Every structure is written in C-alpha cells, then in structure tokens.
Amino acid sequence: MARLKYIIIYGLLLCLFVLPVQARLFGAQSFMLENGLQVVVVENHKAPIIKYMIWYKASAVDEKEGKGGTAHLLEHLMFRGTSNVSGEMFDDVLKQNGVESNAFTSLDFTVYYHSLDISKLELVMALEADRMKNLQISPKNFALERDIVYQERKQVVDNNPSAPFSESYRKVLWQEHPYARSVSGTEKEIKSLTLEDVQDFYNGLYSPDNAVLILSGDIDMQTAKSLAQKYYGEIEKRPLAAKAKFPNLKQNIRAKLEMQLPQINTPRLLKTYIAPSLSLNKDEIYNLSVLSKYLGEGETSELYKDLVLEQKKALAVSSSYDYLSRSYGRFQISALPANGVSVQELEQAIDESIKKAIKNLNIDKINNVKDKMLSGLVYLQDNPFDAADTVGIMSAAGMSVNDIEKQAEYIRAVQYQDVKESANKLFLENAALTGFLKPLGEN
Amino acid sequence: MRSRRRSKSSAFFAKILQYLLVLLLVLGGSWYFYKQYISFNAEKILSESILQEKTFVARPVEVISPHYKIKAYLLEEKTAPIISFSFMFxxxxxxxxxxxxxxxxxxxxxxxxxxTESLTSQDFKEKLENYAIGISFSAGLDDFTGAMVTTSEHQKQAYALLKDILIHPRFDKEDLNRTKLQLQKSFLLQKEHPQSILNLKFAEYLYKNHPYGRNPLGEWNAVSKLNRQDLLKYMQTHFAQNNLIIGVAGDITPENLENVLDDVFGSLPQSTAIDFVRNPDMDFNMPELNIDFAAGAQNISRFAAKGVSRSDKDFYPLYVANHIFGGSGLSSRLSKAAREDKGLTYSIYTYMSLADKSPLLQGEFSATKDKYAKVKEILRQEWNKFGQQGATEQEVEDAKNYLLASYNLRFASIANLSEILLYMQKEDLGLDFLQNRNNNIKNISTEQVNQVAKKYFKPQGYVSVNIGNFGQNKEK
Incomplete structure (x- = not known):
C-alpha cells in the first residue's frame, strides 16, 4: 500500500513537474565483473588522489556461535601477508608509496581501504587482489594478532566505563539475533579462536561475488573498468559458505535496562526501536529518515525544542536512524536529563513529546524538514574520501547506484501522511529497549 | 697413484663444476622469471601502470581587502559550488x-x-539549516578559531550571518544558562574515561600553574558566574583585525573575496588587548606520575619530551625522525617492536605537538597490566637506541618517500584546504609553501635526522604520566 502510493507520487512528480535540476549527488556509476565483483566508481578530479575501498559483505554476524571476533581477527591477519607478499613487504611497499591504509570491522561488513595518489592505484589493486585469494596465515602471526586484538578489546571496549552497559544493552535489545554479538568477541571467545576458524571464514566468504569495490577520486569509468578486469578479473569466485541467518524478532516487546556503574558521573538515556532497513521494508526508509530529522536531528528539531528549550527536562536530546544494514535497522533516541530530572521522568516526557510532534506534523512542517535535508546536497561533491565512505556503505548494504543518485528525489517524494504512518508503526508495533545508565548509588 | 687419483678427481670436479654452472643458470633464470612474472614486483607494476604521476600544484594567492587592508590566502577551487572559510584570532x-x-x-x-541581536537562537539555526551554511567556533589552546562553509548559491546570506555574529552576538540569558548547564555536564563526563582523566592530569603535571596546565573546559565555578557583559568584553579585547588570520578555499574569485573581507571583518576593532603569556618552565626529568584507576582494564601511559616549533630549523629533520620512530603507524620502530613483533599492545605512537609556547614530542601507549612493564621497557630501550644510533639511510629514504607521495592526500576537501591556508599564515610559512614543501622534505639528509635524534631523544629524556593499576609501586 505504502509502496503503491509511493510509486504514484513519484510518477506524478516525474510527469507533472520539471524537477529542480539536481544533476547528480555523487555521480556514482557501477559495473560488475564476470566473477560477481561489483565495482562502484565516483569521479572527482579535484586532485590526483583516490580512495580505494573494498567492502566484504561478511563480518561478525556471519561468525559461528561462540566464535565471536573471528571476522575482526581476520581483518588483522589480512595485513600479515600472502603466499606472494609478506606482511612486512605489504606494509613497506604501501608506506614507501605514500599510501594510507587501514581497515575496520562492523557487525555487517569488513572493510579495507586506502587513500593514495592516483599514480599508485595499480599497486594497491595488485596487493588487494592478491590478498583476496592468496592469504597465508602462519601460526606465529596468528598468535601475535590474537594477542593484539585482545589488547585492542581491552583498550577500546573494556577501558570505557560505560562498556558493560553497551554490551548488556545490545544483548537485551537483539535477543537471539546476531546483532547481539560483540564485534571484537568476548575475552573468552578471542582466546578460543583458532587459525582454522579464521582460515575457514576467509575461504568461505572473501569471494569476489561477496564484495563491493569502491573507487572514488581522480579516475574515469574506462580506466576503472580496465584495471578492475586486469587485477580482479582472474579471481574465481569461491563457493560461498553459509552466511548469517537473521531470525525474525518478537515485536511488541518493551524492555528496560537499568545499570549503575562505577566511574559514571551523570545519568543518561538511550532508547532504541528495531526498525525497517534497506534490506527489510525498504519502502519505509525515507519516511523514517525524514522522521528522524524532524524529531531529533539538530537543535531546531522538535524534541530539542520541546524538551531542552521549552520543558527544560533535558540538556541534550537527539535521534538517529540507521537503515544501511544487512538485517534490521535501528531508530535511536538518546538524551541527557537536566539536573533534578530523573531518567524515568525524562523517558515519559520523550514519549509524550514524540506523540505530540507526530500529531502536529503537517505539510508545512514536513516541507521545512525536507528542505533542510536537501539544502546541502552539493557538499557531497566535495570530498572524494567522504564520498567513498557513503557510497561504500550504501552499495554494500545493497543500494543500486541508481537509487543512491536518486536520494534527493526519494526524500522529496515523502509526504507527511507517510511519515505519520511509518512513525505510528515504529513506535507502537516495533520492539524497543530503553536503557538507563546511572552513577553508582543513584536511584 | 696420487697423480692418477688427482687427474681422476680433477675431471670429477670439472664435471661437478659444469653441473653447478648449469644449476646456477637454471636457478638464476627461474629466480628472474619468478621476480619478473610470479612474485610481487612493485616497481614493475608502477612503471608499467597506465596511471602515471600528475603534476599538481596548488597556487594560493594573497588577497587584501581595499578598505581595511584585511589579508587572506585564497585557493580558488571549483570542483563543487561551495566555499570554505577558516579563520582565527x-x-x-x-x-x-x-x-x-x-x-x-x-x-x-x-x-x-x-x-544575534536580530535573530533568536532558533531563527539563527533555522537559517543555517535552510541555507546549508555551517558556522562553528572553537577555543583552542593558543588561538580562537572559526570555520564557515557555504554553497555558492547562499554565500550572501552566509557572509551576512557571520558578520552579524561577530558584531552583534545575542548572548541571551536563557541560552547562556542552558549552555552553562550543558558545559556542567561536560565537566562530569570528562572525568569518566581514564583516557580523558589522563589528559587532564598530564597537562596539570607537565605545566603546573602555567595556563597550559588548565582544564580545557575551564573552571566550573568561574564559568557558572560568567554573564553577557563578560562575554562581550572578552570579544572586544580578543577579536580584532590585528590578530585575525583568514584562509579561504573554493568557488570564489579574489575580486569577490576582497569585498567580502571588508564587509564581514571590517567592523572588528583595530587591535586586541590580550595579556602576554609567559613560556612555561619545563622539566622533562621529573619522576613519572602514576594515577591509580582501579576500574581500568588497561594501563595508559602518556609521555613527552622537548619538541620544536614549526619555524625551527630542526623542524623538518625531527618531523622525519618522529615518523620513523613512532609516527608512521604499524611500520614505525615503536609499533614494530612492541606490537608487530611481540603482540604486547594495540597502539603505541608518537607525534609532534606544536603549542606556541611549548612544542613537544609526545606519545602514548596502553597495555594490560601484565604487559605494561614490558612495553614501557621497550619504549625506554627504543628511545635510547634511537637517540644514540639514529636512523638508517633506508629508513630515512622510506620516510621521505612516504611524506612526499602522500602529500596530495591533504587536498581532498576544501575545508581542509582553507585550514592549511590559515596555518600557513599563522606559522609564517609563506605563500609559496605548498610549492616548496616537498623540496623541504627532499633536502633532509640522514645526517640531519640523526643530529636531531641525538638532540631530542635524550636518554630517559621524557616525562610520563600513567593511569591504571600499578600494584605496589605506586609512585616512583
């Protein structure tokens, strides 16, 4: 139903109006090699530089039960050499050529990226293509990197006083869903990982047809095509191992998590609704993007005006909506209560404020919000490195370049009734968790 | 018997020699073939690449406004219809x-x-969002900086808003109260994470009563008492044409910029009344300070030694030395020794910090309690070794190659460009700095690097402040 309406509106827009000319957002183009590797190109000729990213659609969610941290440890080991290039040589060659390289692992994706002078692109492509098929993990390097990821977890997760809250929060919210996992793996899991775990993960999932290559910068389509073919064309796709199975979560759950922790000096609140995403109910993602902007993005948003400026119950409140995921999306509201206001009282105020804002939504308000969202689109053409990140996650999550380029049109097409409908569904029907994090001994 | 044996054996050896020769040829040939066609050959890939190096030179110009003679560096850049201003007092x-x-x-x-006086906080923010204008300010350690980005389409509105802020800020009582309460929360949040606590303690310990030792948020008691008049007076005494520096990049011509400079910044007073700040007395031989933090999962150590300012003759050699020692990520000496070869830490690094009155060579590492002492010892050994022996020719060559080849990466965004133009002026690097920078790097010799290594990496010549669990040996 929503979809039909959407198509009609979209069609009307196309037929009746000459759309304000938004020639391109990124100017992204795409092609696919025979082995299934998708390549997305964003041209930007400002300087002779490029950002190269390869997004593997394989990560923490695809790990075997009890083997948390496999994808992340593999990410580290990808820098330790192949049968052709030792880890040291890999690093030296990139450094000598001024290439800035790194990688990250999220729940859904494992990503390797380089920023470089365009003249060094073939070098990077040769190295990346090599480690897509020839990774070699020695027991010595495996043991070293397992120690390093253990230290990483201690530094990045466990040294953060709010970490126990975040970790419990994820588990309660996502129940049996693999999004409940920790990307780094727990201490116990990290220690139990074996070389075979990592090797199996690599063999089964680092196949060209399970990856997206992003080239954003001083390059043209023809060069991109010939180089992609030259370096990746020969890599055969491997039989894909079983990927994550995403269970259907029980909806209608309203859970609460309250924690008092040492080292926490001031209370805060985080509320998450499990939401539609690009992969699930993609018809609603633009409605909910507009909703998030309207409710809580920035200091002219409804929740900020009501709760911070008018009622003075919060000192900060904001919302965010993440729909670029392989399974469910998330709609989040976070807030810091004002002095003398309890987190419980603030939660109630937030709920009421949301109801009020949705009730008051009308055509003028929605137009104002959409205008704000669309006013700065030309900035997307500035930084080729930022463009790589954005186009990268959109593509990896499964958005076509056509849809990427049409973001503005899709947002423009959102009507206030659509937003109301999606909002009511989200807030009334979807599973949600409210978390209160408080200082020790504070009620 | 002996001779016969000899002739027999010499024939035997000749045969062996023949075999050896053939073997050598075969091995050499396969080695060549392997290097050329099978193994990874970086030089070959680069020399045969269809993408060769391009000459890319950014040539900023100096613009001086006709009326107030306000100066700015400008780099016209028209990839996207946007403009970025970076400025500082x-x-x-x-x-x-x-x-x-x-x-x-x-x-x-x-x-x-x-x-501003004519726009409430909400009206002002609505305008920024509707016109896609970004305006932000930040109080740095030494300087007060501002940044503005706008689309070419709405640049007129952007200039008007910026001008209005600088001349007629609103400083409404209610906004002030709210902002103070938000700051109060920041004071609380600041003392949660051990890293953030360490940052505060480190500055305090290093600089004692010098303003560099202050909490970046200030003192809550002082902040809570500030009123509108105080802020206005601060602006009048601190923001003036004689301490204003501006860098601009993007879709704007020098002719247009000239007028914008007069218009936006022309109403500022001629000169400031900022109190002189003395140089801090530094002692890098102070004993280390350990801060107990029972909840910590790791110990964090932060260390500092004397560094050099941007204009010092030792700057470039030390820049390269730091890169080799701890600045280059996983391939730095520190990372190789403590992380890559031993798996004792996730991160260990050094960097040059350029505070006006106290340039430093700083660094940090963290490790779980059981590994901490080992990493600390590696740091000590590597530091002393680097000071005594310096770097190898190859290391200097590699570092220079990296710094040269990665140079263009900084031109990715116009906001970054305008900021570079700003700091070129702050540090007096000259209008032609962007053209000269790579030569400055190329000209550094291994000898120079080793001279500064000796001068700045003095044995035990750094002071550390650490946070975590230190068991019995609390304070040294």
Missing part, C-alpha cells in the same frame, strides 16, 4: 582566559552560534 585561545574567568573562551565559542 591569534592568541585568543584558552591560554588567554583571565585567571578568574577560566573557560570564558570556550563558553563564548559555544554561545556564538546562539543567535
């Missing part, structure tokens, strides 16, 4: 806060985007 950073008003620069920075 030199010396007006946190270090210049009156002793009894610590935090006033930071509070002013936060309050400057809360409207």
């Amino acid at each position: 030199k010396g007006a950073g946190r270090v210049s806060d009156d002793k009894d008003q610590q935090g006033i620069s930071g509070l002013t920075a936060a309050m400057l985007t809360e409207g």
Whole structure:
C-alpha cells in the first residue's frame, strides 16, 4: 500500500513537474565483473588522489556461535601477508608509496581501504587482489594478532566505563539475533579462536561475488573498468559458505535496562526501536529518515525544542536512524536529563513529546524538514574520501547506484501522511529497549 | 697413484663444476622469471601502470581587502559550488582566559552560534539549516578559531550571518544558562574515561600553574558566574583585525573575496588587548606520575619530551625522525617492536605537538597490566637506541618517500584546504609553501635526522604520566 502510493507520487512528480535540476549527488556509476565483483566508481578530479575501498559483505554476524571476533581477527591477519607478499613487504611497499591504509570491522561488513595518489592505484589493486585469494596465515602471526586484538578489546571496549552497559544493552535489545554479538568477541571467545576458524571464514566468504569495490577520486569509468578486469578479473569466485541467518524478532516487546556503574558521573538515556532497513521494508526508509530529522536531528528539531528549550527536562536530546544494514535497522533516541530530572521522568516526557510532534506534523512542517535535508546536497561533491565512505556503505548494504543518485528525489517524494504512518508503526508495533545508565548509588 | 687419483678427481670436479654452472643458470633464470612474472614486483607494476604521476600544484594567492587592508590566502577551487572559510584570532585561545574567568573562551565559542541581536537562537539555526551554511567556533589552546562553509548559491546570506555574529552576538540569558548547564555536564563526563582523566592530569603535571596546565573546559565555578557583559568584553579585547588570520578555499574569485573581507571583518576593532603569556618552565626529568584507576582494564601511559616549533630549523629533520620512530603507524620502530613483533599492545605512537609556547614530542601507549612493564621497557630501550644510533639511510629514504607521495592526500576537501591556508599564515610559512614543501622534505639528509635524534631523544629524556593499576609501586 505504502509502496503503491509511493510509486504514484513519484510518477506524478516525474510527469507533472520539471524537477529542480539536481544533476547528480555523487555521480556514482557501477559495473560488475564476470566473477560477481561489483565495482562502484565516483569521479572527482579535484586532485590526483583516490580512495580505494573494498567492502566484504561478511563480518561478525556471519561468525559461528561462540566464535565471536573471528571476522575482526581476520581483518588483522589480512595485513600479515600472502603466499606472494609478506606482511612486512605489504606494509613497506604501501608506506614507501605514500599510501594510507587501514581497515575496520562492523557487525555487517569488513572493510579495507586506502587513500593514495592516483599514480599508485595499480599497486594497491595488485596487493588487494592478491590478498583476496592468496592469504597465508602462519601460526606465529596468528598468535601475535590474537594477542593484539585482545589488547585492542581491552583498550577500546573494556577501558570505557560505560562498556558493560553497551554490551548488556545490545544483548537485551537483539535477543537471539546476531546483532547481539560483540564485534571484537568476548575475552573468552578471542582466546578460543583458532587459525582454522579464521582460515575457514576467509575461504568461505572473501569471494569476489561477496564484495563491493569502491573507487572514488581522480579516475574515469574506462580506466576503472580496465584495471578492475586486469587485477580482479582472474579471481574465481569461491563457493560461498553459509552466511548469517537473521531470525525474525518478537515485536511488541518493551524492555528496560537499568545499570549503575562505577566511574559514571551523570545519568543518561538511550532508547532504541528495531526498525525497517534497506534490506527489510525498504519502502519505509525515507519516511523514517525524514522522521528522524524532524524529531531529533539538530537543535531546531522538535524534541530539542520541546524538551531542552521549552520543558527544560533535558540538556541534550537527539535521534538517529540507521537503515544501511544487512538485517534490521535501528531508530535511536538518546538524551541527557537536566539536573533534578530523573531518567524515568525524562523517558515519559520523550514519549509524550514524540506523540505530540507526530500529531502536529503537517505539510508545512514536513516541507521545512525536507528542505533542510536537501539544502546541502552539493557538499557531497566535495570530498572524494567522504564520498567513498557513503557510497561504500550504501552499495554494500545493497543500494543500486541508481537509487543512491536518486536520494534527493526519494526524500522529496515523502509526504507527511507517510511519515505519520511509518512513525505510528515504529513506535507502537516495533520492539524497543530503553536503557538507563546511572552513577553508582543513584536511584 | 696420487697423480692418477688427482687427474681422476680433477675431471670429477670439472664435471661437478659444469653441473653447478648449469644449476646456477637454471636457478638464476627461474629466480628472474619468478621476480619478473610470479612474485610481487612493485616497481614493475608502477612503471608499467597506465596511471602515471600528475603534476599538481596548488597556487594560493594573497588577497587584501581595499578598505581595511584585511589579508587572506585564497585557493580558488571549483570542483563543487561551495566555499570554505577558516579563520582565527591569534592568541585568543584558552591560554588567554583571565585567571578568574577560566573557560570564558570556550563558553563564548559555544554561545556564538546562539543567535544575534536580530535573530533568536532558533531563527539563527533555522537559517543555517535552510541555507546549508555551517558556522562553528572553537577555543583552542593558543588561538580562537572559526570555520564557515557555504554553497555558492547562499554565500550572501552566509557572509551576512557571520558578520552579524561577530558584531552583534545575542548572548541571551536563557541560552547562556542552558549552555552553562550543558558545559556542567561536560565537566562530569570528562572525568569518566581514564583516557580523558589522563589528559587532564598530564597537562596539570607537565605545566603546573602555567595556563597550559588548565582544564580545557575551564573552571566550573568561574564559568557558572560568567554573564553577557563578560562575554562581550572578552570579544572586544580578543577579536580584532590585528590578530585575525583568514584562509579561504573554493568557488570564489579574489575580486569577490576582497569585498567580502571588508564587509564581514571590517567592523572588528583595530587591535586586541590580550595579556602576554609567559613560556612555561619545563622539566622533562621529573619522576613519572602514576594515577591509580582501579576500574581500568588497561594501563595508559602518556609521555613527552622537548619538541620544536614549526619555524625551527630542526623542524623538518625531527618531523622525519618522529615518523620513523613512532609516527608512521604499524611500520614505525615503536609499533614494530612492541606490537608487530611481540603482540604486547594495540597502539603505541608518537607525534609532534606544536603549542606556541611549548612544542613537544609526545606519545602514548596502553597495555594490560601484565604487559605494561614490558612495553614501557621497550619504549625506554627504543628511545635510547634511537637517540644514540639514529636512523638508517633506508629508513630515512622510506620516510621521505612516504611524506612526499602522500602529500596530495591533504587536498581532498576544501575545508581542509582553507585550514592549511590559515596555518600557513599563522606559522609564517609563506605563500609559496605548498610549492616548496616537498623540496623541504627532499633536502633532509640522514645526517640531519640523526643530529636531531641525538638532540631530542635524550636518554630517559621524557616525562610520563600513567593511569591504571600499578600494584605496589605506586609512585616512583
């Protein structure tokens, strides 16, 4: 139903109006090699530089039960050499050529990226293509990197006083869903990982047809095509191992998590609704993007005006909506209560404020919000490195370049009734968790 | 018998020699073939690449406004229809806060985007969003900085808003109260994470009573008492044409910029009344300070030694030396020794910090309690070794190659460009700095690097402040 309406509106827009000319957002183009590797190109000729990213659609969610941290440890080991290039040589060659390289692992994706002078692109492509098929993990390097990821977890997760809250929060919210996992793996899991775990993960999932290559910068389509073919064309796709199975979560759950922790000096609140995403109910993602902007993005948003400026119950409140995921999306509201206001009282105020804002939504308000969202689109053409990140996650999550380029049109097409409908569904029907994090001994 | 045996054996050896020769040829041939066609050959890939190096030179110009003679560096860049301004009021950073008003620069920075006399905070923010204009301010340690980005389409509105802020800030009582309460929360949040606690303690310990030792947020007691008049007075005394520096990049011509400069910044007073800030007395031989933090999962150590300012003759050699020692990520000496070869830490690094009155060579590492002492010892050994023996020719060559080849990466965004133009002026690098920079790097010799290594990496010549669990040996 929503979809039909959407198509009609979209069609009307196309037929009746000459759309304000938004020639391109990124100017992204795409092609696919025979082995299934998708390549997305964003041209930007400002300087002779490029950002190269390869997004593997394989990560923490695809790990075997009890083997948390496999994808992340593999990410580290990808820098330790192949049968052709030792880890040291890999690093030296990139450094000598001024290439800035790194990688990250999220729940859904494992990503390797380089920023470089365009003249060094073939070098990077040769190295990346090599480690897509020839990774070699020695027991010595495996043991070293397992120690390093253990230290990483201690530094990045466990040294953060709010970490126990975040970790419990994820588990309660996502129940049996693999999004409940920790990307780094727990201490116990990290220690139990074996070389075979990592090797199996690599063999089964680092196949060209399970990856997206992003080239954003001083390059043209023809060069991109010939180089992609030259370096990746020969890599055969491997039989894909079983990927994550995403269970259907029980909806209608309203859970609460309250924690008092040492080292926490001031209370805060985080509320998450499990939401539609690009992969699930993609018809609603633009409605909910507009909703998030309207409710809580920035200091002219409804929740900020009501709760911070008018009622003075919060000192900060904001919302965010993440729909670029392989399974469910998330709609989040976070807030810091004002002095003398309890987190419980603030939660109630937030709920009421949301109801009020949705009730008051009308055509003028929605137009104002959409205008704000669309006013700065030309900035997307500035930084080729930022463009790589954005186009990268959109593509990896499964958005076509056509849809990427049409973001503005899709947002423009959102009507206030659509937003109301999606909002009511989200807030009334979807599973949600409210978390209160408080200082020790504070009620 | 002997001779016969000899002739027999010499024939035997000749045969062997023949075999050996053939074997050598075969091996050599396969080695060549392997290097050329099978193994990874970086030089070959680069020399045969269809993408060769391009000459890319950014040539900024100096623009001087006709009326008030306000100066700016400009790089015209038309890839996207957007413009970026970076500007600063030199010396007006946190270090210049009156002793009894610590935090006033930071509070002013936060309050400057809360409207103007004719626009309420909400009206002002609505305008910024509707026109896609970004305006922000920040009180740095030494300087007070501002940034503005706008689309070419709405540049007129952007200039008008910026001008309005600088001349007629609103500083409404209610906005001020709210911003103070938000800051109060920041004071609380600041003392949660061990890293953030360490940062505070480190500055305190290193700089004692010098303003560099202050909390970047100021003092809550002082901040809570500040009023509108205080902020206005701070602006009048700290923001003027004689401490204003501007860098601009993007879709704007020099002719247009000239007029914009007069219009936006022309109403500022001629000169400031900023108190002189003395140089801190530094002692890098102080004993280390251990801060107990029972909840910590790791110990974090932060260390510092004397560094050099941007204009010092040792700057470039030390820049390269730091890169080799701890600045280059996983391939630095520190990372190789403590992380890559031993798996003792996730991160260990050094960097040069360029505070006006106290340039430092700084670094940090963290490790779980059981590994901490080992990493600390590796740092000590590597530091002393680097000071005594310096770097190899190859290391210097590699570092220079990296610094040269990665140079263009900084031109990715126009906001970054305008900021570079700003700091070129702050540090007096000259209008032709962007053209000369790579030569400055190329000209560094291994000898120079090793001279500065000796001079700045003195045995045990750094002071550390650490946070975590230290068991019995609390304070050294």
